[in-house]
Amino acid sequence: MPDSASETLPSGGGKRRKAAKRHTAGVKAVAAAAGVSLGTVSNVLNRPEVVSPLTRAKVEAAMASLGFVRNESARQLRAGSSRILAYLMLDAGNPFFTDVAKGVEEAAQAAGLSVFLCNSNEDADREADYLDLLEQQRVQGVLITPIDQNSSRLRKLPSRGTPVVVVDRNIDDGEHCSVAVNDILGGELAIAHLLELGHERIAYVGGPNTIGQVVDRRDGARRALRKAGKPPENLIELTTGALTVAEGRGAGQRLAGLPAARRPTAAFCANDLLALGLLQQCVSLGLRVPEDLAIVGYDDIEFAEAAAVPLTSVRQPRQLLGRTAAELLLDESSNPDHEHQRVTFTPELVVRTSTRGTL
Amino acid sequence: MPDSASETLPSGGGKRRKAAKRHTAGVKAVAAAAGVSLGTVSNVLNRPEVVSPLTRAKVEAAMASLGFVRNESARQLRAGSSRILAYLMLDAGNPFFTDVAKGVEEAAQAAGLSVFLCNSNEDADREADYLDLLEQQRVQGVLITPIDQNSSRLRKLPSRGTPVVVVDRNIDDGEHCSVAVNDILGGELAIAHLLELGHERIAYVGGPNTIGQVVDRRDGARRALRKAGKPPENLIELTTGALTVAEGRGAGQRLAGLPAARRPTAAFCANDLLALGLLQQCVSLGLRVPEDLAIVGYDDIEFAEAAAVPLTSVRQPRQLLGRTAAELLLDESSNPDHEHQRVTFTPELVVRTSTRGTL
DNA sequence: TGGAGTTGCTGAAAGGTTTCAAGACGATTG
DNA sequence: CAATCGTCTTGAAACCTTTCAGCAACTCCA
Numbered sequence: 001m002p003d004s005a006s007e008t009l010p011s012g013g014g015k016r017r018k019a020a021k022r023h024t025a026g027v028k029a030v031a032a033a034a035g036v037s038l039g040t041v042s043n044v045l046n047r048p049e050v051v052s053p054l055t056r057a058k059v060e061a062a063m064a065s066l067g068f069v070r071n072e073s074a075r076q077l078r079a080g081s082s083r084i085l086a087y088l089m090l091d092a093g094n095p096f097f098t099d100v101a102k103g104v105e106e107a108a109q110a111a112g113l114s115v116f117l118c119n120s121n122e123d124a125d126r127e128a129d130y131l132d133l134l135e136q137q138r139v140q141g142v143l144i145t146p147i148d149q150n151s152s153r154l155r156k157l158p159s160r161g162t163p164v165v166v167v168d169r170n171i172d173d174g175e176h177c178s179v180a181v182n183d184i185l186g187g188e189l190a191i192a193h194l195l196e197l198g199h200e201r202i203a204y205v206g207g208p209n210t211i212g213q214v215v216d217r218r219d220g221a222r223r224a225l226r227k228a229g230k231p232p233e234n235l236i237e238l239t240t241g242a243l244t245v246a247e248g249r250g251a252g253q254r255l256a257g258l259p260a261a262r263r264p265t266a267a268f269c270a271n272d273l274l275a276l277g278l279l280q281q282c283v284s285l286g287l288r289v290p291e292d293l294a295i296v297g298y299d300d301i302e303f304a305e306a307a308a309v310p311l312t313s314v315r316q317p318r319q320l321l322g323r324t325a326a327e328l329l330l331d332e333s334s335n336p337d338h339e340h341q342r343v344t345f346t347p348e349l350v351v352r353t354s355t356r357g358t359l
Numbered sequence: 360m361p362d363s364a365s366e367t368l369p370s371g372g373g374k375r376r377k378a379a380k381r382h383t384a385g386v387k388a389v390a391a392a393a394g395v396s397l398g399t400v401s402n403v404l405n406r407p408e409v410v411s412p413l414t415r416a417k418v419e420a421a422m423a424s425l426g427f428v429r430n431e432s433a434r435q436l437r438a439g440s441s442r443i444l445a446y447l448m449l450d451a452g453n454p455f456f457t458d459v460a461k462g463v464e465e466a467a468q469a470a471g472l473s474v475f476l477c478n479s480n481e482d483a484d485r486e487a488d489y490l491d492l493l494e495q496q497r498v499q500g501v502l503i504t505p506i507d508q509n510s511s512r513l514r515k516l517p518s519r520g521t522p523v524v525v526v527d528r529n530i531d532d533g534e535h536c537s538v539a540v541n542d543i544l545g546g547e548l549a550i551a552h553l554l555e556l557g558h559e560r561i562a563y564v565g566g567p568n569t570i571g572q573v574v575d576r577r578d579g580a581r582r583a584l585r586k587a588g589k590p591p592e593n594l595i596e597l598t599t600g601a602l603t604v605a606e607g608r609g610a611g612q613r614l615a616g617l618p619a620a621r622r623p624t625a626a627f628c629a630n631d632l633l634a635l636g637l638l639q640q641c642v643s644l645g646l647r648v649p650e651d652l653a654i655v656g657y658d659d660i661e662f663a664e665a666a667a668v669p670l671t672s673v674r675q676p677r678q679l680l681g682r683t684a685a686e687l688l689l690d691e692s693s694n695p696d697h698e699h700q701r702v703t704f705t706p707e708l709v710v711r712t713s714t715r716g717t718l
Numbered sequence: 719t720g721g722a723g724t725t726g727c728t729g730a731a732a733g734g735t736t737t738c739a740a741g742a743c744g745a746t747t748g
Numbered sequence: 749c750a751a752t753c754g755t756c757t758t759g760a761a762a763c764c765t766t767t768c769a770g771c772a773a774c775t776c777c778a
Contacts, residue, residue, distance in 0.1 A: 006683075011531055011699035024520070026734055037758045042736055052756060067519055072495040074734035077432040077763050084492075092460060092476065098452045105478065109485075114492050117451065117476035119464065126468075133443075133473050136431040160426055161383070172370055245661050280665045302604050303662045306639045308669070324365075340370035385764055396728045401766055411726060433764035437733055724775075732767085741758070748751085 025066035034062035045070065076138065085115050085329065086134050087167075087322075088127065088144040090211075091243065092119035094273055096299040096318060097145065100167060103322025104143055111330050113140060120147060122211075122242050128153055135162050141329040143167050143322075148210055163332040167325045168316075169212050170342050177328040179321055179343045183213055186314040186347035187220020188227075190268045190296045191235075193312070193349055195228050199266040199294060205251045205278060206270025207239035214243070214270045217298060221268055236264050243270060248277020255293070256285040265293065266355070272297035272304045275311055279354065283308055294355040310352035317345050384425035393421035404429065435497065444474050444688065445493050446526075446681075447486065447503040449570075450602065451478035453632055455658040455677060456504065459526060462681025463502060470689050472499065479506060481570070481601050487512055494521050500688040502526050502681075507569055522691040526684045527675075528571050529701050536687040538680055538702045542572055545673040545706040546579020547586075549627045549655045550594075552671070552708055554587050558625040558653060564610045564637060565629025566598035573602070573629045576657060580627055595623050602629060607636020614652070615644040624652065625714070631656035631663045634670055638713065642667055653714040669711035676704050 031041045036055060043051045044059045051059075062068075076082055087104050089097045101117055108115045118134070120127035124147050131153050134142050141163040146154055149171050157164045158175045166178040194202055204221050206214040221235055238254060240247040248269065255263065255278070269275035275297030279289055287293050289309045297304055300315035324343055332338045390400045395414060402410045403418045410418075421427075435441055446463050448456045460476055467474045477493070479486035483506050490512050493501050500522040505513055508530050516523045517534045525537040553561055563580050565573040580594055597613060599606040607628065614622065614637070628634035634656030638648055646652050648668045656663055659674035683702055691697045 006702055006704045009701045009703075011533055011536060011701045024734085027736095028734075038735085039737080039758055039760095040756085043757085046736075050756075055756080067515070069519060070495050071436070071497065071734050072492075073432040073436040073497060074763090075495075075736075077430070077436055077765085078734080078736045080736095080763075086475075092451070093454060093457045095452060095454070098457070101451060101478070102480075105480075114489065115477075116445075117478065118474075119460070119476065121461075121464075130473065133431075136429050136434075138430065138432060156426070160428060174370055177370060245665070276662070276665045303635070303665070306604070306635045306662070306667055307665055308667055310667070342368045342370045343365055344368075345365045383764085386766095387764080397765085398728055398730095398767080399726085402727085405766075409726070414726080430764055433733090434766075436735085437764080437766045439733080439766095719778100721778090722776085725773085726771105727773105728769105728771075730768095733765090735763090737762085738760095739758105742756085744753105744755090746751100746753075748749105 024071065025068050026071065027068075029066055030059065030062045030068050033066060034058045082138050082140050083113050084137070084139045085113050085326065086118055086130075086139050086142050087115060088118045088120055088130050088134070088142060090120060090145040090147065090168075091122055092117065094243070094271070094299075095301040095303065096271065096316070099301070099318035100145075100322035100325075103319035103324075104326045105322075106319070107323045107326035107330070113330075122147060124148060124151075127151075131157065135160070138162070141165070141333050143325050143329060145169065146212075149212055163329055165325045165329045165332070168321060170344060172342060174340060177325075177332060177340045177342070179325040179328065179345075181316045181321065181345045181347050183216035183347075184220035184223065186298060186316075187217035187268070188224040189220075189347065189349045190217075190298070190314055191221040191224035192228070193351065193355065194266045194268065194294060194296065195224065195230070197266075197294065197355060199264075200230070201234055201236065201264040201266075203236045203238050203255060203264040203267040204270075205238045205240060205248070205267055205274050206243070207241060207247075209239065211243070217268075217270050238267075240270075240274060243273055245273045245277035245280075248274035248279075249281040250277075252278040252281025252285070256282055256287055263293075266295070267293060268296045268298075270298055272299045272301045272311065272313055275313070275354075276303065276307055279307060279309060279311065290353065290355050290357070296355060300350050305352065307354075309354045312352045312355040313350050315348045315350050321345065383430065384427050385430065386427075388425055389418065389421045389427050392425060393417045441497050441499050442472050443496075443498045444472050444685065445477055445498050445501050446474060447477045447479055447489050447493070447501060449479060449504040449506065449527075450481055451476065453602070453630070453658075454660040454662065455630065455675070458660070458677035459504075459681035459684075462678035462683075463685045464681075465678070466682045466685035466689070472689075481506060483507060483510075483569075486510075490516065494519070497521070500524070500692050502684050502688060504528065505571075508571055522688055524684045524688045524691070527680060529703060531701060533699060536684075536691060536699045536701070538684040538687065538704075540675045540680065540704045540706050542575035542706075543579035543582065545657060545675075546576035546627070547583040548579075548706065548708045549576075549657070549673055550580040550583035551587070552710065552714065553625045553627065553653060553655065554583065554589070556625075556653065556714060558623075559589070560593055560595065560623040560625075562595045562597055562614060562623040562626040563629075564597045564599060564607070564626055564633050565602070566606075567600060568598065570602070576627075576629050597626075599629075599633060602632055604632045604636035604639075607633035607638075608640040609636075611637040611640025611644065615641055615646055622652075625654070626652060627655045627657075629657055631658045631660045631670065631672055634672070635662065635666055638667060638670065649712065649714050649716070655714060659709050664711065666713075668713045671711045671714040672709050674707045674709050680704065
């Protein structure tokens with residue numbers, strides 16, 4: 001523990017206490033204590049209405065006094081169904097995805113299910129490991145914002161019985177539902193806005209290009225240029241290694257290092273974290289935003305508005321995205337006539353100071 | 360879907376495809392296909408070194424061709440152990456906790472375990488539900504940043520065999536390890552800094568008071584006043600309903616509404632989200648920060664530095680907190696001589712513009 | 719060549735729950 | 749009073765895996 005002072009004390013005021021062994025009072029012990037059969041205890045647990053109030057009370061008392069905790073593995077093994085949904089997130093540190101997760105939790109709670117969050121952290125290996133794990137756990141279903149939506153693992157899950165809904169990406173392979181925002185349009189909105197303000201040389205900051213969102217937003221940017229009759233070289237691509245604040249700072253360093261004549265006058269970032277990092281670094285290196293560099297982010301996370309220079313950003317309906325995805329998943333796992341769907345929402349440009357009145 | 364345009368298409372290019380049934384090729388089917396016994400398949404899975412290369416190859420081929428996926432419920436039921444850790448977070452939308460989670464994941468990965476994240480979202484009922492769920496799942500252990508550390512449920516888990524480590528809170532009941540940062544000291548640092556700058560009337564923004572961190576930081580603030588010989592009324596408490604940006608904005612509204620003469624000249628917020636909201640609202644209502652109102656946050660999340668006015672904050676070793684907690688948990692569940700510990704880290708004041716050169 | 723040791727595989731038991739056909743019991747009806 | 753019905757409860761089977769004692773075949777050495 002090198003980078004922080006720490007102090008360690010024994011807990012429990014010195015009363016040494018060994019770790020307790022797992023003492024499982026099972027359904028059997030409860031049955032014995034209550035003087036009923038196994039089946040009855042199970043009924044109390046699963047169909048309380050069929051057991052007489054008296055017996056039920058006895059059983060409940062026995063459960064309480066023994067500290068009975070149902071063994072979910074056994075339940076699931078026998079009953080064959082899990083009451084858990086998982087959301088495998090691209091980056092739990094990005095408020096965009098935690099807002100999506102909130103929408104997921106909302107829909108799950110309404111259906112009486114619980115949500116486990118998993119964080120792939122933009123790492124394909126971790127994503128794969130989590131997918132395997134979740135499949136082995138036989139969760140009700142998986143929501144995922146994938147790193148690579150062509151992964152074979154991703155395609156295999158549904159055919160083996162684990163429904164998968166892709167979030168924040170569209171996918172049309174007939175195996176999944178997907179819920180997304182039109183990222184091409186989003187990119188187009190951002191660049192059209194900058195072009196309208198008179199910017200000619202515009203940087204696109206984003207990466208890696210394995211991430212679909214990064215590519216789509218860039219393609220939208222290109223399309224906006226094309227539509228405006230500008231040459232594609234006007235879009236200068238700065239590729240980053242991830243979609244994080246730190247990478248944004250790195251990009252800012254590179255950008256600020258360019259001679260003013262060759263430096264773009266505006267930057268469009270693939271997400272707000274990059275934009276915030278870029279903004280921070282550029283400001284600290286003496287560039288004025290928006291006068292020297294206009295910046296557009298993407299996602300419109302809560303912090304975009306509170307930034308040093310309030311950030312123009314492309315807004316996505318975050319919670320709605322999550323809620324809709326969860327609802328599709330629930331439909332898929334409960335409705336035998338379920339048909340896969342692709343839902344696409346429309347993004348919206350929110351203009352703030354970081355691009356206001358430039359040039 | 361009221362607040363966003365959306366478009367829905369069938370997926371799969373119109374090829375209607377029904378949801379697949381769960382077709383479980385089990386260990387039995389694999390054994391039959393490979394011409395070996397159940398036990399051998401299990402050995403391939405769990406102790407590959409004891410089976411001859413030839414048989415192993417046959418079994419692996421059979422597994423691949425049948426798409427075998429091990430049923431984790433059955434495995435766990437029989438083997439009695441889970442390979443999963445859970446971190447029950449207070450607020451997944453707070454970057455502080457996702458950084459802690461990163462530390463947890465790091466330590467877990469090093470030990471070959473996986474982490475499920477759960478979000479209580481500052482809601483005691485959800486916290487209780489998740490604790491029940493995790494206990495039923497028989498996870499290896501639970502890390503938790505509790506809403507109420509005196510909850511009976513929390514105390515019961517360890518005695519029934521699920522180790523629990525409390526994160527970001529100290530607790531001394533002999534049942535848990537805990538890892539925390541000295542929040543009293545943190546509060547003291549913040550207020551001492553403001554006093555040194557000459558502030559007399561200082562607001563404390565935080566709540567609800569059921570959350571331990573909120574109380575400790577306030578107590579630290581009071582202590583600093585006491586030590587400086589100031590009357591306790593100089594600390595004006597603004598109680599919030601949660602530790603969020605939105606609540607911070609609300610507090611800003613209240614604060615800015617006060618007549619200048621009665622308004623505090625500085626505010627210490629129980630966390631950075633509150634501080635960012637407060638900052639944003641005050642600025643938009645025309646207060647200058649730090650001239651009219653100095654602000655100190657808590658946690659030093661990544662966005663504190665990038666805020667409209669870079670935020671003075673009390674820094675905590677976030678990842679280290681998570682990593683240490685996970686390591687204690689792992690020790691508890693693997694080391695029979697484990698003794699509960701309370702680890703306390705020391706916070707550090709990071710001074711930025713939001714308090715610089717005030718008064 | 720006989721015995722011991724080794725290697726690799728087998729088969730049955732066990733783990734805690736749910737499910738379901740069937741039984742027990744009392745009440746109601748003809 | 750017998751027959752029928754309803755309400756509760758029971759006991760055994762089933763879910764899928766791991767574990768472990770035991771067995772077969774082979775090697776090695778005396």
